[in-house]
Amino acid sequence: MKMKLAIVIVILFLLLLSFYGTYYLINPDLRGKEILNNQGIPYPAVIAHRGASDKAPESTAEAYIKARDLGVDYLEADLQRTKDGKIVIFHDQTLERTSNVEKVFPRRKEDKLASFTYAELKKLDFGSWFNESSPRYGSKKYEGLGIITLEELIEIAQGGQHTPGLILETKKPEKYPGIEEEIVDILEEEGWLKRDEEREFAKTIFFSFREESLERFKELVPQAPRLLLITDNMITRRSWDHWLERADGLADGLGTKGFMSWPWYIAKAHDQGLFVFPYTINRLWQIKILAYFHSSGYITDRPDIVLDFFDRMLELPIINDG
Ligand code: G3P
Ligand code: CA
Secondary structure (H helix, E strand, O other): OOOHHHHHHHHHHHHHHHHHHHHHHHOOOOOHHHHHHHHOOOOOOEEEEEOOOOOOOOOOOHHHHHHHHOHHHHHHEEEEEOOOOOEOOOOOOOOOHHHOHHHHHHHHOOOEHHHOOOOHHHOOOHHHHHHHHHOOOOOOOHHHOOOHHHHHHHHHOOOOOOOEEEEEEEEEEHHHOOOOOHHHHHHHHOOOHHHHHHHOOOOEEEEEOOOHHHHHHHHHOOOOEEEEEOOOHHHHHHHHHHHHHHHHHOOOOOEEEEEHOHHHHHHHHHHOOEEEEEEEOOOOHHHHHHHHHOOOEEEEOHHHHHHOOOOOOOOOOOOOOO
C-alpha cells in the first residue's frame, strides 16, 4: 500500500515537473538581463568561486589570477578577520583542510582562523594540499602559497589586462563584530565602492547567509548590490516565498544551490525585481540546463568551462611563467 502511494506521489511530481519545465522551456523568463543591467552587472554573470578553484588552490593569488585572466566578471571571496585585525580571504573556520597547520602549529591544528595572527598565518602553506588532492592540475608553483588579504585581492583584480569585479561574502560575520565597516573602509580607500561609469559596472557586490550582515552593508553602502545566500537546509525548512519576503528591501538578488534554482522560483524572484545566481555550477550539463532557462549568473569553480560555453574566454597573450 505504502509502495503504491509512493509511486503515485512520484508520478504526480514528475508530471508537475514536466508541466512546469515544458512551460518555462517554451516560455523562458527573460527578465534577468534587464534586472542585472539595471544593477550594473553583466549578463549572464560569470563568477569565479574562490578563484578558478578547480585548477588552482582555492582562495590563493594563483586561483584569482587564473580566473581574472580567463575573463570572469567577478572574483568570489570569503572574508574573515585575523586575531590582530587583518581581513583575509579564507573559506573554512579552521585551517586543516587547505594548509599545513598540522605541521607548523601541531597543537593548534583544530583552532579557528580567528585565533591566529596575520604573521602566524603567513607561515603556512596554502597550496601544497591541492597538489595532493588534484594531481591532474597540481603544479610546483603552488607549493608554499600564502594566505591573501582583501587589499591583495583588490590588487590582483586591478593587475591584469581585464579587471573583474569582486563578490565578497562575510563568513560567520556574527563572530567578527564590525567586520562590515572594516571591509567597506578598505574598499573605499581603494576606490572600489563606486560604479565604473565607463563600463556601467558594479565593481563590488556583497553577499552573505546572514541577513544582519546585509543590513549593515545596506546602511553603509546602499548603492552596492547585495545578495542573500540560501542553502539547502534553509529551503527545506522554509518556503521559497519566505526567502523572497526576507530578501524584500534587503537584497537585490538571491544566491541559491543549483539544484533548487527552478525556473518557476526564478520567475517569482524576477516578479519582485530580484535576480538569482545559482551555485556552485561545475558541470557542463548544469550549465546547459541553466542556460536553457536563461540563468542570470553562474557561480563556479570552473569559470573556464562556463566562459567557453558562452564563447567569452579572453584570448590574452601567453606569458611564459616558467
Ligand atoms: O557561491 C555561494 C557560496 O560562496 C556560498 O557557499 O560555502 O562556498 O562559501 P560557500
Ligand atoms: Ca563563499
